[in-house]
Amino acid sequence: QVQLQESGPxxxxxxxxxxxxxxxxxFSISRGYYWAWIRQPPGKGLEWIGSLSHSGRSYYNxxxxxxxxxxxxxxKNQMSLKLNSATAADTAVYYCARVPAExxxxxxxxxxxLVAVSx
Amino acid sequence: SSILTQxxxxxxxxxETARISCGGDNIRSQGVHWYQQKPGQAPVLVVCxxxxxPSGIPERFSGxxxxxxxxxxxxxxxxxxxADYYCQVWDSSGxxxxxxxGGTKLTVL
Numbered sequence: 625q626v627q628l629q630e631s632g633p634x635x636x637x638x639x640x641x642x643x644x645x646x647x648x649x650x651f652s653i654s655r656g657y658y659w660a661w662i663r664q665p666p667g668k669g670l671e672w673i674g675s676l677s678h679s680g681r682s683y684y685n686x687x688x689x690x691x692x693x694x695x696x697x698x699x700k701n702q703m704s705l706k707l708n709s710a711t712a713a714d715t716a717v718y719y720c721a722r723v724p725a726e727x728x729x730x731x732x733x734x735x736x737x738l739v740a741v742s743x
Numbered sequence: 744s745s746i747l748t749q750x751x752x753x754x755x756x757x758x759e760t761a762r763i764s765c766g767g768d769n770i771r772s773q774g775v776h777w778y779q780q781k782p783g784q785a786p787v788l789v790v791c792x793x794x795x796x797p798s799g800i801p802e803r804f805s806g807x808x809x810x811x812x813x814x815x816x817x818x819x820x821x822x823x824x825x826a827d828y829y830c831q832v833w834d835s836s837g838x839x840x841x842x843x844x845g846g847t848k849l850t851v852l
Contacts, residue, residue, distance in 0.1 A: 660841070669829065669843060669844075669845050669846040670778075670780075670786065670829055670831075670843040670846070671843065672831075672841030672842065672843060674841075675840075675841060683840050683841065685839060685841065686838050686839050687839075719785055719786075727774055727776075727791065727792055727833065728833035728835075728840070728841070729774070729776035729788060729791045729792070729831065729833070730776075730778070730786070730788060730831070731788050731791070731797065733785040733786055733787070734785065735784075735785055736785050
């Protein structure tokens with residue numbers, strides 16, 4: 625059974641870097657899917673951050689692209705997200721998700737982790 | 744880039760049929776995917792590629808697409824269907840490929 629679990633600090637100071645890890649179990653991260661980050665500010669809708677394949681092919685939300693770094697560690701079966709220069713507007717629940725490469729929907733999601741950015 | 748428009752809310756009585764729309768200029772050329780999100784939970788994929796149902800999703804959930812509009816239909820609505828529903832497309836032609844609609848709150852009266 626495919627499972628994803630986000631982890632990382634729940635509180636980040638403004639202007640610092642928000643860093644999260646997604647650990648995948650039950651499925652090899654190098655098996656040809658994409659892996660995505662999606663976030664949801666409190667009380668608001670879903671926002672796609674970016675998608676990355678194990679081979680390095682990537683797509684990013686242009687509104688976040690200049691601040692985002694995504695990577696995959698196949699040895700640990702993990703993916704990571706770094707969002708630098710964080711502001712209060714980055715406060716959100718962050719989800720990681722698996723993405724079939726051909727159609728780019730999000731078929732498995734982690735439970736999400738809330739990250740608050742303090743001023 | 745695609746912009747997807749959903750009604751903020753839809754209300755329906757138990758046993759009736761709920762229809763949630765998703766409009767966008769480029770929908771006709773893309774597959775539309777639908778997610779259900781209950782409070783405090785991660786979204787769950789309920790329809791993919793316009794009208795396919797992932798394993799484990801009840802047949803009461805169905806999707807369709809015509810022109811610039813996609814529709815999620817929930818038949819014989821149950822109290823447990825009350826949730827937020829989001830549509831999503833992948834617009835590979837633009838610089839912002841991953842797009843979600845604003846979400847629709849389904850209330851079961």
